Structure formats: structure tokens, C-alpha cells
Amino acid sequence: MAVGEYPFPVMPPVEGVSIGIAAAGIKKADRNDVLLFSLCEGASVAGVFTQNTFCAAPIKICREHLQLARPRLLVVNSGNANACTGSSGRANALSVCDQVASQYGLSAAEVLPFSTGVIGEPLPVGKINAVVPALVQSAQEDNWQLAARAIMTTDTRPKGATRQIEIDGTTVTVNGIAKGAGMINPNMATMLGFIATDVAIDQTVLQGLVREAAGLSFNRITIDGDTSTNDACMVMASGKAGNKLIADPHSDSYAALKAAVNEVCIELAQMIVADGEGATKFVTIDVKGGASHDECLKVAYAVAHSPLIKTALFASDPNWGRIVAAIGYAGVENLDDTLVRVHLNDVLIVENGGRAESYTEEQGQKVMSGERIGIHIDLGRGDCSERLWTTDLSYEYVRINADYRT
Amino acid sequence: MAVGEYPFPVMPPVEGVSIGIAAAGIKKADRNDVLLFSLCEGASVAGVFTQNTFCAAPIKICREHLQLARPRLLVVNSGNANACTGSSGRANALSVCDQVASQYGLSAAEVLPFSTGVIGEPLPVGKINAVVPALVQSAQEDNWQLAARAIMTTDTRPKGATRQIEIDGTTVTVNGIAKGAGMINPNMATMLGFIATDVAIDQTVLQGLVREAAGLSFNRITIDGDTSTNDACMVMASGKAGNKLIADPHSDSYAALKAAVNEVCIELAQMIVADGEGATKFVTIDVKGGASHDECLKVAYAVAHSPLIKTALFASDPNWGRIVAAIGYAGVENLDDTLVRVHLNDVLIVENGGRAESYTEEQGQKVMSGERIGIHIDLGRGDCSERLWTTDLSYEYVRINADYRT
Numbered sequence: 001m002a003v004g005e006y007p008f009p010v011m012p013p014v015e016g017v018s019i020g021i022a023a024a025g026i027k028k029a030d031r032n033d034v035l036l037f038s039l040c041e042g043a044s045v046a047g048v049f050t051q052n053t054f055c056a057a058p059i060k061i062c063r064e065h066l067q068l069a070r071p072r073l074l075v076v077n078s079g080n081a082n083a084c085t086g087s088s089g090r091a092n093a094l095s096v097c098d099q100v101a102s103q104y105g106l107s108a109a110e111v112l113p114f115s116t117g118v119i120g121e122p123l124p125v126g127k128i129n130a131v132v133p134a135l136v137q138s139a140q141e142d143n144w145q146l147a148a149r150a151i152m153t154t155d156t157r158p159k160g161a162t163r164q165i166e167i168d169g170t171t172v173t174v175n176g177i178a179k180g181a182g183m184i185n186p187n188m189a190t191m192l193g194f195i196a197t198d199v200a201i202d203q204t205v206l207q208g209l210v211r212e213a214a215g216l217s218f219n220r221i222t223i224d225g226d227t228s229t230n231d232a233c234m235v236m237a238s239g240k241a242g243n244k245l246i247a248d249p250h251s252d253s254y255a256a257l258k259a260a261v262n263e264v265c266i267e268l269a270q271m272i273v274a275d276g277e278g279a280t281k282f283v284t285i286d287v288k289g290g291a292s293h294d295e296c297l298k299v300a301y302a303v304a305h306s307p308l309i310k311t312a313l314f315a316s317d318p319n320w321g322r323i324v325a326a327i328g329y330a331g332v333e334n335l336d337d338t339l340v341r342v343h344l345n346d347v348l349i350v351e352n353g354g355r356a357e358s359y360t361e362e363q364g365q366k367v368m369s370g371e372r373i374g375i376h377i378d379l380g381r382g383d384c385s386e387r388l389w390t391t392d393l394s395y396e397y398v399r400i401n402a403d404y405r406t
Numbered sequence: 407m408a409v410g411e412y413p414f415p416v417m418p419p420v421e422g423v424s425i426g427i428a429a430a431g432i433k434k435a436d437r438n439d440v441l442l443f444s445l446c447e448g449a450s451v452a453g454v455f456t457q458n459t460f461c462a463a464p465i466k467i468c469r470e471h472l473q474l475a476r477p478r479l480l481v482v483n484s485g486n487a488n489a490c491t492g493s494s495g496r497a498n499a500l501s502v503c504d505q506v507a508s509q510y511g512l513s514a515a516e517v518l519p520f521s522t523g524v525i526g527e528p529l530p531v532g533k534i535n536a537v538v539p540a541l542v543q544s545a546q547e548d549n550w551q552l553a554a555r556a557i558m559t560t561d562t563r564p565k566g567a568t569r570q571i572e573i574d575g576t577t578v579t580v581n582g583i584a585k586g587a588g589m590i591n592p593n594m595a596t597m598l599g600f601i602a603t604d605v606a607i608d609q610t611v612l613q614g615l616v617r618e619a620a621g622l623s624f625n626r627i628t629i630d631g632d633t634s635t636n637d638a639c640m641v642m643a644s645g646k647a648g649n650k651l652i653a654d655p656h657s658d659s660y661a662a663l664k665a666a667v668n669e670v671c672i673e674l675a676q677m678i679v680a681d682g683e684g685a686t687k688f689v690t691i692d693v694k695g696g697a698s699h700d701e702c703l704k705v706a707y708a709v710a711h712s713p714l715i716k717t718a719l720f721a722s723d724p725n726w727g728r729i730v731a732a733i734g735y736a737g738v739e740n741l742d743d744t745l746v747r748v749h750l751n752d753v754l755i756v757e758n759g760g761r762a763e764s765y766t767e768e769q770g771q772k773v774m775s776g777e778r779i780g781i782h783i784d785l786g787r788g789d790c791s792e793r794l795w796t797t798d799l800s801y802e803y804v805r806i807n808a809d810y811r812t
Contacts, residue, residue, distance in 0.1 A: 051735065052731060052734035052735045053734040053735070053738065053741045053743050054733065054743045054746075054759075081727075084726075084730050084731075084756070084759065084761065085760050085761075086758050086759045086761075087758075088760075089760065118727065119725075119727025119728065119730070119731060120727035120730075229727075229731050229734060305711075307713070307799075307803070307807070311807035312807065312808070314804065314808050315807075317808070320490075320526060321487075321489065321490055321525025321526035321635075322525065324460045324490050324525070324526075325489075325490075325525060327459070328459040328460030328635060329457065329458045329459070335459045337460045352493075353490065353492045354491050354492030354495065354526070355492075355526050393713070393804060395801050395805070397713070397717075397804075398720065398800065398803075398804060401713070401714055401717035401718065401721075402717045
């Protein structure tokens, strides 16, 4: 199950970023499950990573390698997360880095490793290393759709988004792919996102850009409240577009690039929600009128994480009592319940501490029967607002997660 | 579905506490759905209430009436929560108070009202007031099982627990009934708990006792993380047992009473979990080795609320990777993942940042296939510990909550 249609877009090549693909048989035979991004010399790479204490070995290595060298290769496998695998997990991830680095005459520190899949199983390092030559041979700049498919786990469809903009009179391309369907919660989702652009940009400036873009997109989606051990969002910039190097985050060039990257990231984040495990609804939660951004987020997450609201969404039941209950327990201090207003799409359902007089069950039912539902909450006590996206909770979610390892 | 067998115990009468029962047809015809506790003069009553901002009208009235007078009557209905019902909800609850008070020549302030059921629907006050004479006529001291049945909503079985102890050479009885099966989360669960004892105890001392008992029982269970608008746990003490008035919380009498009340409350709380909506497993989560109680609770709740862990429990799948992921994102600062140890019952599954060398899938499978599962987590950084109880997440949970209003 998944909400809506998201046909994979036509993605132009990004000069200076080639992509190799191979089938290592990590979890299933004859399925592409390893991916190698190879970057031209001089490329900038920046990223944000999971906040989970039990982060996977490859995440720890990424953080270290980014301190040591400018990355030239990003190697990604699906089917195994190499998380909670202790010291052998680290050795395995480093072995893969070594293997791909040697093919290009680079050092292991110039390689960033990524893994996604089941936690706690040893990485089948022999299988991965065996396909490294195939990764190198298959490398092409227009392998984006194959790449998006190779990183899927419980995803039902590949996720890609693309934009082209003009900077300094030259065309700049921003491509992105992502995977993720469950264990989705901010900081970060169980997701991998790889954004590539041919823009020329300073590495430090790029780091600020990816942090902001992730904050507006991947960190604003939630499916089940679980935060993965393996999440990462990387932005690679080859510098081949021919624009003047972007070194000032207050420049027009930066603003134009940022807008394009944000759009790509938000589009990918929404695709992850729409493909949420067992999702039958795509839900936008807006909270405004807050005294702080923090309290807006508290309310938004309380609503987004409530299993009672999520099952009511699944049932297309306008059970607004569960929404106000969640607002009430979100932990906003001294909230005046008589000032809170709640709309379902454009239908006012709650005001003055109870059901709106104008509201009819028929109106609520009409909104809830749709596939896209907006829950708009006004706390009536300030000027801050926040938005996030989530899904319902269906039988299918339980089935997928009860069956995942079997 | 429900875990285990909990036959309703034989509950002796509590002198000075009589219980009237009636069928008002609030949600279903011919089902007892209103309950009246009538207390002898001089009884003490204390309670704890939901922390939800959108608390129901009856909860607000309870808090006010407890400031004004010593309660003599507690009137309870199931089938309608009278929550999020604005000013008419308040008027309706007060009307019921008036009606029962007038039957006994008391003032409305001597009545505490309680409601549980669907949120946001007007309380059918006419139906309730019509059965007030029947409540009075049916009042008896041994109506405990009928009372436990009358307050059920999605509960599959009535919940009662009882203890008798000796204080000052006289026998003291502690009876308790509770309802609750979903929307269960601390502070408080969607639950009502009514404890009655014939002990003689000072009202202020009783208030301290109920707060502590609720903290160890009803505030340590979670089914879905949702906190209701209507929860309350009340303790009524008639003073008829003939013991010397308990006025010192450091006395032996107080300690003996406290132990009995705690046992009754914990037993009721565990019954609520075992009857959790769609529950097929009863799960005890112990976190020890914490630097603070707060961080132990954070970890315990992260594990208890994770839909991924809950679905794995439902599937009897020892997917320990999801447990360590939840520990990792619980928000414990500077947690050293290599010091964390996790047992499933007595099977060591995680140490040194990964799967324990001694662990076999067979061992884990054996634990998970049972109906009662312990998840024991040692954070390895201090002396604090916390315990709570929860359930799995099943198809049946989704079905119950997707169908509740229809």
C-alpha cells in the first residue's frame, strides 16, 4: 500500500558524479543492492547523520572520514544495516572502504560507507567486496533510477526528485534519491538520502545548506516515531556546472541553490511518507499560534504519533476527540483549551473547548474519506508555527513489521 | 484478545461504602452503565487526576468540589466521557451532581462526578438523571463485581483486586476496581480506579498515599502512549474498621495500609495491561544502571512506545536490533553503547555494542513465544532503576480503534 502516484522523474545526469550498481545477493539474489557514487576531483560533500547512540558502524566511519579527507567515493548497500555489530561491524565496513578505494588508487579515508537493512546481522563483506569490480565497470552518470531502486528495503517504489536552475547564467542540476518507509522519525528517519549537484560550492557552506534542508524535510516527517541507527542525508557537489564558486551563504546564488535543494528534499521526504509502511493516508499537520516553535512541534508530534489518531485516520473516522486529547497531553504549559481551534482541511471542528457549533459529522467524514488530509491546529497564543507530515496506522503496517525478518 | 486469566476475586463488603448500579442506556440498552458510591459520614476521599489540558468537565468539577467539601457520593457513568463538551458539558455534569445529592439531602459540592467513553458527544443527562432513584434503591455494600462491570468500555473483563490486613488488631479491607484497555499512558491512563477501604485515616495522609500508589501502578503502564481526558484514581476510606485513626505517614499502620493499597493498585494496573486493546503479550520493562530515574524512564518508555518493537512482540520475533535502536534514540546523553546490556527474560542478547556471543536465535525465540516477556536493560552507568508494563501491537489493536465509534 502507498498513497498516490509518484512516477519516477526523468533525471538528467550530473556531470562529475557517476554511479555504479551491482547485485551482491545480500538479502535476495539477482537484485541490485550495492551502489557506488564516484565523484570527480575537487567535489564537495556534506551530510547529516542519525542522532541514535547505537548508530551503525558505517555512520561512525563516515563521521571520522569526513574529518580526515575530502570524500571521493560513497558506497551504499541495502539488505543489511551493519548496526549493533560491535568491533567486527567496524572492521567489515572498513574492509569495503579499502576494497573500493584500491580500485581508484585512493585511500580508505576518501570513502564514505552507508548501509541500510536489518540490524544486528554481520555484514556479508565477502559478497560486497566480490562485486566491487562490477561497481566500477557499471559506473555511469545516468544511473539514477537504478540507484534509487538499489537502496530500497521495505519501500514499494523508488524515490527521486530533480530540479534545474540558472546560476551565473549557467544551468545547475540538483538530483536526489532517497529510501525509507518505516522507522521514520526526525533526527533522522530510517532513511538514506543522496543529493548530487554539479554546482561549485564551498564545503563549509554546503554543510550549512544540507543541515537546513534536512531540517525542513527529512526531519519533519514521522511514520512510527522510531529513529534508525543508520540514517544519513548527503549532498555531493561536483563543481562542474561552471558557476562562480558559492562561498557566501548570503548571496543570491546560495539562495537559488538552497531553494532547489530544499524542494528536492521536501519532495523526497513527502514521497517517503506517502510510501510509509502500510500507509493509506498522507497527513499534513500544521500547528500555528504557538508561543514557541518547540511547543508547536510538541503538539504536532503528539498528534502525529498517537496510535489512536492514526487508527482513526486509517478508518476515515473524524474522531476529533482523539485529536484534542493529544493536543491536551502534548505538554504545552498553561494551554488555554478554550482558545484552541482545529480544522480538518477547511472544516472547523473544534473551538471554545468543544466541538464547533457549525460542525457536522458529514463534513468531517467527507474530509477523512480523502487520501490527503490536513490537520490544522491553532493554539491561539503566539506567532510561531511548524509543519510536518505523517501517515495513518493500518493492518498492513502491523503485517509488514511483524513479518519483516521472516 | 487478552493475556492470561484473571477471574474476578471474591470481594468482601467494605463497611460504610455502598454501591448502587443502574442501566441508563447511554450507549447500549440493558447494560449497567451508571454507578453510585455512597459513603458514610466522616469518610475520607483522596484522588489523582489526568494531567491532560483538555480534561473533561467532570474532572474539573471533581477538583473544585474536593476544595469545597468532604465528598459523600461518587457518581460514575460509562459510554460517554463528557469531554470536550464546552460549557454545556459542565452544566450537564453539575445537573447529575444535583440530582444525586438531592436524593440524600446533600449539596452538589459533596458529589464527585466521573465519566468514561467517547469524547465530544453531549452527555445524555436526561437518561442518567432518570435512573438516579434506581441507583439509590439498588445500593448495597457487596455490589463490587457489578460495579466493575458497569464501568467497562472496551475492556473485555471486569477488573477487581482485594486485600485484608490487620491494623491495631482489627481486620481492614482494601477493595479496588478499575477500567481501562486503551489510551493508556501515565498521568494517567484512560482509566478509572476506585479503591475503598474501611480504615480510619486522615484525609491529608490519604492524599499522599493515593499519589504514591498511583505513581507505582497506574502511572507505570502504557499501551499506546495516549493520555486520556478523563482519568482518575480515587481512594475512599470509611473509617468503620475500628482502628486508631492513621494520621502519621511514618507509622507502622500507615506502612501496612500502604503496602495493601499498592498491591491492589499494581494488580489492577497489570490487569489493565493484560486486557490492553488487542494485547497478546504482557511485557515488563526493567531499566537499571541509570544515572537518574528520569533517564531510566526515558529508555523504558522509548522501548514501550516503539511500534516496531510492539509489532515484533506481536510476531514473537526476537528482533533485538529494534530494542537497541530504541535505547539509542531515547535521549540519554553521552550513553556509552558498549556498556549497555539487554536480557530477554534471563537470556543475554546484547553486550559490547552488539549481539552477545553466547546468544542464539533459538534462545530468543523461546522467550518471545511466551505470553509474558521481560525486557531487562542495564545502562551500566549508575544505580537508578525503573519498571513499567506494556503490551504488543496487534491487528486487533488497529481493528478495535478503527472501529470504536462505528
